[in-house]
Amino acid sequence: MANAPQVTGISPKEGPPGTKVTIRGERLGRSQADIIGLEICGVDVLLTSEWVSPNKILARTLLCRTKGDIVVLTKSGGIGSSTVQFRGYLEPNVGPTKESAVWVEETVSVGPRPLSISTYQQEDPLQISVEGNEKKYPVEELVELFPDGSGNLRADNFSGAWFLLENHHATSFEDLKSGLHFLGRKVNFQSTEGKLSFLKENINSVMGQLDALIELKEKCDSYRKTNPNSYVSQIDDSIGVCEREAWKLFQGVLAKKDRADMTRNALSGYQRFKFLFSLPGTMDSSIQKEEFDQAINDYGRAKTLFQQPELDKPIFRKFQKEVESRVQKLRDTLKRKLLEKPPNAEDQRIMLGYLRTLECSEDLGWDCLTCHYEFISTSMKNCFQQLSSSEYPKDILRTPSKHDPQLASQPAEVVFIENLCDIFLTCFPDFWHFGQDYFKGKLAVKPNMSRQTDMKKMLVSITQLFATLVTSCLIPHKKSEFTWNRSSDSLNDCLKNCIPIIKDTYTVFLELDTPKEMSELLKQLLFELRSYLLDLMVHQLSVQIEELFKQETWTSEPTDYGFTTALPSKYETLVINSAKVIKEVLLQKFSDENMLLKSEDVKRNLQQNMGKALSSFSDTLEMLISRSKSPLKFGSSNASSNPETKMVAPPSHSTCLLLILNNCSFTKEVILPQIQQSLTKLGFPDMSEAVEIARRGIHGIENLTFVKYTEMKYEPVVGQIEQTMYAGRFDWEKCNEPCAVRPYVTRSLLGMIEVIAEVTAVSEKLVISLMAQVVENVCEEFTRLFSCVAKFSENGSLQATLDIAAFQEAISPFLNKNSRAHVNDTLGLIPRSKDLLKGSRRVQALLDDHRKITRLQFLCFDIPNQ
Numbered sequence: 036m037a038n039a040p041q042v043t044g045i046s047p048k049e050g051p052p053g054t055k056v057t058i059r060g061e062r063l064g065r066s067q068a069d070i071i072g073l074e075i076c077g078v079d080v081l082l083t084s085e086w087v088s089p090n091k092i093l094a095r096t097l098l099c100r101t102k103g104d105i106v107v108l109t110k111s112g113g114i115g116s117s118t119v120q121f122r123g124y125l126e127p128n129v130g131p132t133k134e135s136a137v138w139v140e141e142t143v144s145v146g147p148r149p150l151s152i153s154t155y156q157q158e159d160p161l162q163i164s165v166e167g168n169e170k171k172y173p174v175e176e177l178v179e180l181f182p183d184g185s186g187n188l189r190a191d192n193f194s195g196a197w198f199l200l201e202n203h204h205a206t207s208f209e210d211l212k213s214g215l216h217f218l219g220r221k222v223n224f225q226s227t228e229g230k231l232s233f234l235k236e237n238i239n240s241v242m243g244q245l246d247a248l249i250e251l252k253e254k255c256d257s258y259r260k261t262n263p264n265s266y267v268s269q270i271d272d273s274i275g276v277c278e279r280e281a282w283k284l285f286q287g288v289l290a291k292k293d294r295a296d297m298t299r300n301a302l303s304g305y306q307r308f309k310f311l312f313s314l315p316g317t318m319d320s321s322i323q324k325e326e327f328d329q330a331i332n333d334y335g336r337a338k339t340l341f342q343q344p345e346l347d348k349p350i351f352r353k354f355q356k357e358v359e360s361r362v363q364k365l366r367d368t369l370k371r372k373l374l375e376k377p378p379n380a381e382d383q384r385i386m387l388g389y390l391r392t393l394e395c396s397e398d399l400g401w402d403c404l405t406c407h408y409e410f411i412s413t414s415m416k417n418c419f420q421q422l423s424s425s426e427y428p429k430d431i432l433r434t435p436s437k438h439d440p441q442l443a444s445q446p447a448e449v450v451f452i453e454n455l456c457d458i459f460l461t462c463f464p465d466f467w468h469f470g471q472d473y474f475k476g477k478l479a480v481k482p483n484m485s486r487q488t489d490m491k492k493m494l495v496s497i498t499q500l501f502a503t504l505v506t507s508c509l510i511p512h513k514k515s516e517f518t519w520n521r522s523s524d525s526l527n528d529c530l531k532n533c534i535p536i537i538k539d540t541y542t543v544f545l546e547l548d549t550p551k552e553m554s555e556l557l558k559q560l561l562f563e564l565r566s567y568l569l570d571l572m573v574h575q576l577s578v579q580i581e582e583l584f585k586q587e588t589w590t591s592e593p594t595d596y597g598f599t600t601a602l603p604s605k606y607e608t609l610v611i612n613s614a615k616v617i618k619e620v621l622l623q624k625f626s627d628e629n630m631l632l633k634s635e636d637v638k639r640n641l642q643q644n645m646g647k648a649l650s651s652f653s654d655t656l657e658m659l660i661s662r663s664k665s666p667l668k669f670g671s672s673n674a675s676s677n678p679e680t681k682m683v684a685p686p687s688h689s690t691c692l693l694l695i696l697n698n699c700s701f702t703k704e705v706i707l708p709q710i711q712q713s714l715t716k717l718g719f720p721d722m723s724e725a726v727e728i729a730r731r732g733i734h735g736i737e738n739l740t741f742v743k744y745t746e747m748k749y750e751p752v753v754g755q756i757e758q759t760m761y762a763g764r765f766d767w768e769k770c771n772e773p774c775a776v777r778p779y780v781t782r783s784l785l786g787m788i789e790v791i792a793e794v795t796a797v798s799e800k801l802v803i804s805l806m807a808q809v810v811e812n813v814c815e816e817f818t819r820l821f822s823c824v825a826k827f828s829e830n831g832s833l834q835a836t837l838d839i840a841a842f843q844e845a846i847s848p849f850l851n852k853n854s855r856a857h858v859n860d861t862l863g864l865i866p867r868s869k870d871l872l873k874g875s876r877r878v879q880a881l882l883d884d885h886r887k888i889t890r891l892q893f894l895c896f897d898i899p900n901q
Contacts, residue, residue: 038062040107040115049122050096053239056121058092064109065089072108076101076123082238087162087217095238099123160188161214163206172200307340311354318361322368327389330365334358335392366393373399376410380465384478391479400473400480407466408493412500414458416517419504422451423519448508448519448529449536456540459501467494467547491550498553502560509533510567527575530568531620537561566637569617570644576613577648580606584658589686589694596704597697597798602659603706606652611713618717638720645722649710649729652702656695656736660743692744693797699737700800703730745805749812752786755779756816767824767831773877776841776885777834781892783813784845788895806849814850814857817842821864836868837878841885845896 044059056075064070067086074080076099083095092107104117177186177197184194186201203211255270262269314337321330341355373386383403390399445453470490474482507517509530541557583605591598631637686694711726759779790809794802817839827835843850843858850858862868871878886893 038112040064040109040112042105042107042115042117042119045105045119045121048119049124051124052096052098054096054123056094056096058094058105058107059090060107060115060117061090062109062112062115063089063092063107065111069109069111070107071110072106074104074106075099075121076103088213091162096121096123097239098125100125159202160218161203161211162217163203163210163214172204177201311337311340311351315354315357315361318358318365322361322365327365327369327386330361331389331392334362334365362393366390366395369393370395370399374402374406376406377414377462378403378406378410378465380407380469383469384472388479398480398483400478401483401486404466404470404473404490404493407462407469408497411458411462411466411497414462415455415497415500415504418451418454418458419508419517419519422447422454423508423517445532446525446529448526449532451508452505452533452536455501455504456536459497460540460543463497463544464547466497467549470494494549494553495556498556502556505533505537505560506563509564527568527571530564530571534561534564534568534620537564562631562634565631566634566640568620569631569637569641572613572617572620573641573644573648576610577644577651579609579613580648580651581654581658583609583652584655584662587659587662589691591694594697594701596701597800598694599697599701600694602655603698603702606655606702607706607710610649610710614714614717614719618719632718632720642720642722642725645714645719646725646728649707649725650732652729653732653736656699656733657739659695660692660736660740689744689747689793690797692740692747693794693801695740696737696744696801697798699733699740703733703737707733741805741808745808745812748790748805749809752783752790752809752813753816755786756783756813757820760820767835768826768828770828770831770834772830773834773837773881775881775888777838780838780842781889783842784889784892784896787813787846788892791895803849807851807854810846810849811851811854811857813846814854814861818857818861818864821861824864827866832866832868833871833875833878835865836862836871836875837881839865839868840872840878840882844882844886845889845893848896 040060040062042058042060042063046057046059047054050056064086067084070081070084070086070092072079072081073084073092073094075094075096078097078099080094080097083097085093087093100123102120102122104120106117107115109115177200180200181194181197183192184197185192186197187193188198199211203214206214258269310333314333317333318330321327321333337355337358341351369386369390373383373390387399387403469478472478473480474484474487474490476482503515504517506513507515508519509526511519511526537557538561541554541561544557545554583602586605587600587602589600591600632641707726707730711722714722756779759782760777762778787806787809791802791806794805821835824831824835839858839861846854862872
């Protein structure tokens with residue numbers, strides 16, 4: 036049914052028969068008449084029930100020995116349900132005339148429940164819950180407010196205001212109205228409800244007395260029928276007989292009590308003597324089993340017994356000396372265990388309590404602190420010595436590491452840092468807390484306050500030792516009394532794994548709230564490690580950049596700076612990725628650490644080291660200059676299949692040099708500014724100086740490559756000039772009349788055209804600068820050769836003037852100041868060359884013919900104008 040009663044609470048939840056319980060729930064009837072059934076543990080207690088509200092019923096339990104539900108049956112809702120249970124039990128009923136294993140004192144009350152409507156505990160007449168009134172109203176204020184009043188319901192000076200303030204000062208007004216309604220209803224029906232309530236509360240006693248009266252009346256009526264005249268005197272005689280029998284029983288009970296007392300006293304004395312005589316052996320056994328609390332308790336009992344006057348006899352004094360010797364043995368054992376290593380702080384606290392009970396006057400608390408200090412120092416030093424040697428026990432290794440489970444084994448440095456931090460975090464907090472408890476008087480010893488300075492020195496010494504061992508392992512160049520004999524192949528990776536471990540240690544250390552001096556030591560240690568790791572990571576970047584030449588495949592793609600390879604982009608990617616790792620690992624602040632870049636020294640070193648690292652690219656390019664002499668496979672990029680936009684021919688040494696020149700220009704103008712911008716975004720300090728150092732280094736390599744390439748190209752051209760000039764035993768003094776420009780000029784021009792073609796295929800921007808240098812060297816060679824001519828004939832002068840004029844006209848786009856000077860010097864060595872150039876029609880005609888014949892060659896030299 037929707038309105039079925041539901042019991043959700045009962046208080047108390049267990050008790051003997053007659054226990055008054057409060058049943059709470061929902062829909063527990065509309066009135067007393069609405070309740071037609073109430074069972075607790077299957078026993079009907081309807082007669083003892085008292086309806087208070089639809090949410091509350093009072094009742095008394097009857098005889099039940101099990102645990103069961105509380106079921107309410109109402110006319111309006113039917114049979115209800117219960118979410119709680121009540122457990123009934125029977126209390127032991129021991130009387131003065133019953134046999135018992137223990138003596139029952141006369142103060143124990145026995146017998147039936149008192150037949151009284153009153154109770155010892157004052158009940159709330161309003162029947163309002165006091166769950167929110169845990170905080171009582173101050174009694175002093177109540178006395179001050181109501182000097183002549185009282186909150187006791189049975190007192191003559193009862194004050195309702197006192198009662199409400201004392202019991203319901205936090206009760207809402209609506210609840211007070213409900214309580215007043217309940218009280219009014221109870222008063223209105225007091226004439227009937229009061230008697231009924233009395234009977235319900237004492238139903239067991241009333242029924243028992245009623246049965247006894249009925250039985251007595253039946254016996255009296257029966258006796259009156261047989262003895263109508265003397266039944267009163269007979270009753271008096273029976274009562275007298277009962278009184279005498281009761282007295283006999285009582286005397287027997289007293290006699291049993293006396294005999295029991297005598298036996299108990301004898302047994303007690305026997306037990307005391309047995310305990311004292313066997314105590315030395317018992318204490319030896321307890322000490323051997325390390326049951327120290329048992330031994331101390333036995334000694335305390337014996338000490339009390341030995342102080343009794345009746346035990347002041349020689350035999351007991353002898354056993355007392357034996358006991359004292361065992362106590363001294365116990366003291367020595369406790370002292371030895373107190374200073375055992377590794378020390379256990381909790382065990383030491385217990386041992387100090389034992390020793391205090393045994394009246395040990397030494398300053399054992401300080402001895403414990405010294406033991407902690409020596410153990411921590413020795414453990415950390417032993418850990419360093421074991422792992423710093425070339426061979427160390429394999430069981431020391433942690434495989435896999437908790438910080439890098441992917442590794443099958445760890446370097447000795449990482450294993451040492453893990454073990455060292457474990458020792459520090461395991462032992463130091465106990466040492467610190469034990470010292471705090473010692474000086475605060477929380478230990479079972481009297482503290483020596485004059486040792487506070489020594490305690491601080493020990494704490495600082497341990498922290499300093501920890502920092503020293505870490506730096507000796509991870510920073511080899513730092514001088515220390517400890518030497519790390521092992522050297523890891525990659526100290527950079529070791530530091531990356533070790534710094535997080537030390538950071539975790541530092542975080543736990545901060546939670547201990549130690550003096551600032553010690554936390555500053557660890558903070559400085561972390562700062563030094565991170566600074567050193569920063570130097571190593573930048574140095575590693577420098578090494579990686581230097582080895583980039585191994586990744587050069589000479590695959591090129593066109594850019595605004597001509598064809599370039601992927602090497603500059605790899606250079607940029609490597610620098611940016613390394614910078615991101617540096618920022619993630621080092622530059623971000625962790626916990627209470629100092630920011631690295633707030634230190635001017637760190638910032639300055641970073642700028643210098645980054646300058647060296649960035650300029651390492653020039654070393655890579657320099658390596659490529661020499662390596663490019665060996666034959667290499669030169670493939671085209673997969674980015675495009677158009678042969679016009681990429682080089683597909685295998686590169687020669689000269690082509691590689693041209694690609695290096697393009698890479699230099701592209702790196703200086705594009706890559707380095709992008710690197711500087713990215714470093715700024717990542718939070719690095721101003722790297723303009725480092726970038727400038729790299730730019731100067733690359734510029735130097737560019738000049739070196741330029742010189743090597745021009746030397747490579749002008750030497751073949753210059754080398755064939757003299758041989759071709761004097762081919763066929765040509766002599767300027769016996770020269771025939773000129774009919775065309777001689778072959779040595781045309782061959783020189785063809786050699787330079789080859790250079791132009793090669794440079795143009797890679798980068799048109801390099802044509803002018805490279806060709807200007809080649810032309811300058813060729814012009815210088817012409818000057819040298821003509822300066823060696825002893826004499827020119829008329830035809831020789833005409834031929835030489837024609838040759839130089841044709842050469843000058845072809846190379847005019849690439850003439851620089853030095854080249855023009857060499858050409859003028861050469862013409863100055865030829866007799867009448869200037870007059871011939873101005874007035875000789877023959878020379879002009881031959882030059883015109885030469886232009887027509889070499890028109891295509893002339894177009895090759897016209898690239899700058901294009």
